[in-house]
Every structure is written in structure tokens, then in C-alpha cells.
Amino acid sequence: xxxxxxxxxxxxxxxxxxxxxxxxxxxxxxxxxxxxxxxxxxxxxxxxxxxxxxxxxxxxxxxxxxxxxxxxxxxxxxxxxxxxxxxxxxxxxxxxxxxxxxxxxxxxxxxxxxxxxxxxxxxxxxxxxxxxxxxxxxxxxxxxxxxxxxxxxxxxxxxxxxxxxxxxxxxxxxxxxxxxxxxxxxxxxxxxxxxxxxxxxxxxxxxxxxxxxxxxxxxxxxxxxxxxxxxxxxxxxxxxxxxxxxxxxxxxxxxxxxxxxxxxxxxxxxxxxxxxxxxxxxxxxxxxxxxxxxxxxxxxxxxxxxxxxxxxxxxxxxxxxxxxxxxxxxxxxxxxxxxxxxxxxxxxxxxxxxxxxxxxxxxxxxxxxxxxxxxxxxxxxxxxxxxxxxxxxxxxxxxxxxxxxxxxxxxxxxxxxxxxxx
Amino acid sequence: xxxxxxxxxxxxxxxxxxxxxxxxxxxxxxxxxxxxxxxxxxxxxxxxxxxxxxxxxxxxxxxxxxxxxxxxxxxxxxxxxxxxxxxxxxxxxxxxxxxxxxxxxxxxxxxxxxxxxxxxxxxxxxxxxxxxxxxxxxxxxxxxxxxxxxxxxxxxxxxxxxxxxxxxxxxxxxxxxxxxxxxxxxxxxxxxxxxxxxxxxxxxxxxxxxxxx
Numbered sequence: 001x002x003x004x005x006x007x008x009x010x011x012x013x014x015x016x017x018x019x020x021x022x023x024x025x026x027x028x029x030x031x032x033x034x035x036x037x038x039x040x041x042x043x044x045x046x047x048x049x050x051x052x053x054x055x056x057x058x059x060x061x062x063x064x065x066x067x068x069x070x071x072x073x074x075x076x077x078x079x080x081x082x083x084x085x086x087x088x089x090x091x092x093x094x095x096x097x098x099x100x101x102x103x104x105x106x107x108x109x110x111x112x113x114x115x116x117x118x119x120x121x122x123x124x125x126x127x128x129x130x131x132x133x134x135x136x137x138x139x140x141x142x143x144x145x146x147x148x149x150x151x152x153x154x155x156x157x158x159x160x161x162x163x164x165x166x167x168x169x170x171x172x173x174x175x176x177x178x179x180x181x182x183x184x185x186x187x188x189x190x191x192x193x194x195x196x197x198x199x200x201x202x203x204x205x206x207x208x209x210x211x212x213x214x215x216x217x218x219x220x221x222x223x224x225x226x227x228x229x230x231x232x233x234x235x236x237x238x239x240x241x242x243x244x245x246x247x248x249x250x251x252x253x254x255x256x257x258x259x260x261x262x263x264x265x266x267x268x269x270x271x272x273x274x275x276x277x278x279x280x281x282x283x284x285x286x287x288x289x290x291x292x293x294x295x296x297x298x299x300x301x302x303x304x305x306x307x308x309x310x311x312x313x314x315x316x317x318x319x320x321x322x323x324x325x326x327x328x329x330x331x332x333x334x335x336x337x338x339x340x341x342x343x344x345x346x347x348x349x350x351x352x353x354x355x356x357x358x359x360x361x362x363x364x365x366x367x368x369x370x371x372x373x374x375x376x377x378x379x380x381x382x383x384x385x386x387x388x389x390x391x392x393x394x395x396x397x398x399x400x401x402x403x404x405x406x407x408x409x410x411x412x413x414x415x416x417x418x419x420x421x422x
Numbered sequence: 423x424x425x426x427x428x429x430x431x432x433x434x435x436x437x438x439x440x441x442x443x444x445x446x447x448x449x450x451x452x453x454x455x456x457x458x459x460x461x462x463x464x465x466x467x468x469x470x471x472x473x474x475x476x477x478x479x480x481x482x483x484x485x486x487x488x489x490x491x492x493x494x495x496x497x498x499x500x501x502x503x504x505x506x507x508x509x510x511x512x513x514x515x516x517x518x519x520x521x522x523x524x525x526x527x528x529x530x531x532x533x534x535x536x537x538x539x540x541x542x543x544x545x546x547x548x549x550x551x552x553x554x555x556x557x558x559x560x561x562x563x564x565x566x567x568x569x570x571x572x573x574x575x576x577x578x579x580x581x582x583x584x585x586x587x588x589x590x591x592x593x594x595x596x597x598x599x600x601x602x603x604x605x606x607x608x609x610x611x612x613x614x615x616x617x618x619x620x621x622x623x624x625x626x627x628x629x630x631x632x633x634x635x
Contacts, residue, residue, distance in 0.1 A: 084601070085499070085500060085503050085601060085604075085605075086496075086500055087496075087500050087503035087504040087507050088503065088507065088597060088600075088601050090504070090507070091507035091511070091597060092597075094511065095511075095592060102492070137598070138594040138595075138597035138598050138601070139590060139594040139595045139597060139598035
């Protein structure tokens, strides 16, 4: 707790410095201030680990909740958890399997190969086959709920959010987070989704090994490939970028529109690239959507909404974005906002082919978030609107667009097959 | 059965079932149908029986760990962690007894019945410290490092207190407590924090003395 209070204090100090500088030089350096504050908050969150760290990551996804400077810092969170000591890994194995890791595998590296959000991954081999063994931090599941409860009010304060604006949001996030500590469920989702998507030609999944998995441990094949970041920032040719981007788009289109059960964590750390193949690694966060929500949500892709205000209003009402109690002024405001968001977010679908090598596109999405954040009228009427189900769907699309922008891919982005508008 | 083993077993049963040690050697011997002189040839007092029971637990545990295949590769920190995790694992067999005997104690209390427990632990802790110093993991600090085993013993007792209060499933919070506190402790003895603290104390203490006189 002290860590967070400390961040609050440091954020305060940075404001003092900012106002001091402004008083003397007559000009404010607002961006720099925000960057500094973001890194303080981030430091506090990453000192806390576990629940709060995940909360920070979640908050970083909804751009209307967080200014980009915060989002940037939080996006780093995935890489900053401290390693579990080897004796604790052994202890976990003994408890889960009744054996030491080295009694199960021929080799087991005592140093973690890399961190996962609530655990870490060790490399192991057995009879010439290499495995990635993910071990969860002990006590994470137990402490998560209480951590969130304690951290929430402080996080809201530091980030300048109001509890009632984000109550549904927190509830959904908490549910997904608790799910993420359930390795048995993750193993199940991973095996189910990887089987359902096995026919996609360019997507690869590790094989999962239930016999070496438990509540706290998941074992899968060790995958070889280039980390997504390295590939995206490297010298890959445009043609190659397009192929990988298309595979990524098709993978998500198939899950969302066909399976309606999807990998809801499109984060660079969850993908590897090997030649023309995209390997998908982590199924800790998946989301299932029902047919009712699906048809209401994707009704927004209807191209006639742009020119037909009545249809747009109907779509918004069906999702409770517009409520019967709204004043005409509020209706107008929300409708304008919705139009603006649609113009931007549905753009790839509308074009049918889209070049993500377009920094202006991502920048406009960020700016829209910024604008919403600063928009006083909007905050006044935001309340409990829309469906909590949209949170992870938005997160997934936002993540997908960010990944495609990093890849600078130009790909086919058709409307979902079989989608009809009433 | 050997007299010593008989005494230890009867004593343990008495503790487990009645939650308290026997009142007198006489009554204890009577219940065992044993001559007092036979008792005193093995143990000097009732406390020393209990001390032997808890001590044997620790020495048995450390002996088993030290003969393990991976023990030699482990750093001091890993050795200490391994000990604590083995201890919490093994404590499942002892938990009811520990709840009776440790719960009423302050974590710094040093009752006679824990004499051998403390001695065995400190001997083991000194070995860990010397190993840490030989590998450079722990800074060499002359006289100061003589208190390290005592500091680790206080930590160990704090772990026991935490474990006995832990209500989480499979005592996972205790695992996290151990991991975090050991990381902290070894960070402190690796860096100059202790030296700085003593330096500060030396600086402050004379002036305090000066004002008081």
C-alpha cells in the first residue's frame, strides 16, 4: 500500500514542479508532466505486482479512461514482474504433482525464461522435446480480489476517474482477472480454441500437455519464433508484413464472428512469428459473447447508419447507449460521439481493404480517447451505459488495430461473412 | 522399545491429546510404568524431553535437505528458501501441536522447550551464512555477522506465526510471505544498508548521550 501512496505523493510533487515552472517561465509543459506522472504511477503499480499490475494493464486498454501517457507506461507492465525463486517453483511442483520438476522432466531450467503476467515461464525438456512450463505466483488468486478492492479507490483518485462511471467496468475486469488465475480454465480454453482454429493455415498453436498441468502450472510445447515486437520493428519486407497481418486479422475474424469465443489479449507478448506462421501463445484471457449481444454490437457495422439517423438511434438504444431519460441535448451529444467513433473504428470494415501503415489512424483513435477523457459533458452523463461485454470486445479490436499498425500491414478487411442488417 | 523412544512418544501423545505437557516427572513415569531413575538417565527434565522433540524435527529436516542432489548448487538464499518451504510442507504433520505450543508465544519468546529447536536452526543458519559469504552473496562484516543467525531465527519465528494464522487454501499466502521476506532480508544483507544503519546509530548515539548528561 505504501507504494501506491508514495506514487500519489510523487504525482503531487510533479504537479508542484509543473506549477512552479509555469509560474516562472509562464508556459506549461503539460505533456512532459503527464509522462512523468505516468511513470510514477506505473512504478507504484509494478511494485505491487499481481492484481494491481493487471488492473493497470486493463486500464491502459480503454483509451477513453486513460490518457496516452499513462497507457504507454502501463503497456510495459507485462515485462516487469520479478522472478519467482527456484525453491518456490519446486515447492509449487511438489504440491501440485507430488514431485520435483527434475523428477518429471529430463531438464528444467531454474531461471525463468520470461515473465508472464501472474507467473513465469521455465524451459524444460523430456525425451528430446522442449516445453514451456508456466508457473503461477503463489497466493495470487487469493489476494487478487482484496488487492483490487484496496487499490481501486486509490487508482481512481490518481487517474482522476469516478467510481460510478466505471463500476460495471471494474466488475467485468475483476471477473476476467479472476478467470486469468484459473489455469485449469485457461488450459481448457487454450485447447478448445486451438482445436477450433487448427484449420487456419498460417496460425500455429503450441500443443498443450494436461498431464503436466494443474491449478498452478500449465505446460505446453516450447515454440520457436521471432517475438512480435522484433519482427514488427525489424527489416521484414512489406509482402511478408501483409501476410502476417492478414493471418492475424483472419484469426480474430474467425474467432469473433464464427466461434464467438475469442482470445481477448492481443498483446505483442502473446505472439511469435516463424516464417509465414503466426504462433499464438497465451489464452489466459478469453471472452465469450452471446448471439443477442453479437447482433446488437455488430449492427453498428451497417453502412446505412451513417446516413440514416433513425437507424443509428435504434442501434444505440438497443445497446443502452441512449436511455429514454436523456435530454435532447444529451442525445445529440452522444449521437455525435458515437458517429465519430464509428467513422474511425469501423473504417477498416467499410473500406474492405485497409492500409494500417497510417500513423494518423492510430493517432486519431488515441485522440478520440483523449477528447472523451477531457469532455466534461460526457463525464457528466457517462454513468452506466452500454454493455460491459463491449469492454473486452473493444479491447480486442483496439489491440488488433495496434498490432496491425505496428506491422504496417495492408490487408483485406471485409465485413464479416454472413452478417446481415435488419 | 528403547526407553528414550518410549518417553518421547508418550510425551508427544500427551501434548497432542491434552494440549499441555505432563505436570511432574513422577506422574509421567507412573503413567508409563517407568522408574524415575530410568527417566533421568535419558532426560534431565520434562522440558528437555519436549526440547528434544522439536529439535529432532529441525535436525532431521536439515539433514535430509543437505543430502539432496541439488543442495550443492544452491545459493545461500535458495538454501534458506528451500529450508522454509520444506519446513512448511512438513509442518502439516505438526500443525495441531504447533497451534497448541507456538500460538500462545510471542515470536521473540525463547522458552526452554524450544532450546534445541533454536540451537539446531541457528547452527544451520550459520552454515548458510558462511556459504553466502564464501560465494560473495553476503558481505563480510566481521563481528556483525555473528548476529545474522539470530536475525534469521527471528525471521523463522515470524514465518511460523504467519503460517499458524494463515487461512488461505493450502497456505499459499505463507509461500508468498516467505518469498517476499527472504528477498527483502537478503537484499538488506547484500547491500550496505546494515552498515549505514550502524553508522547512523554511531553518529546519533553520542549526541543523545551528550544531551542526557
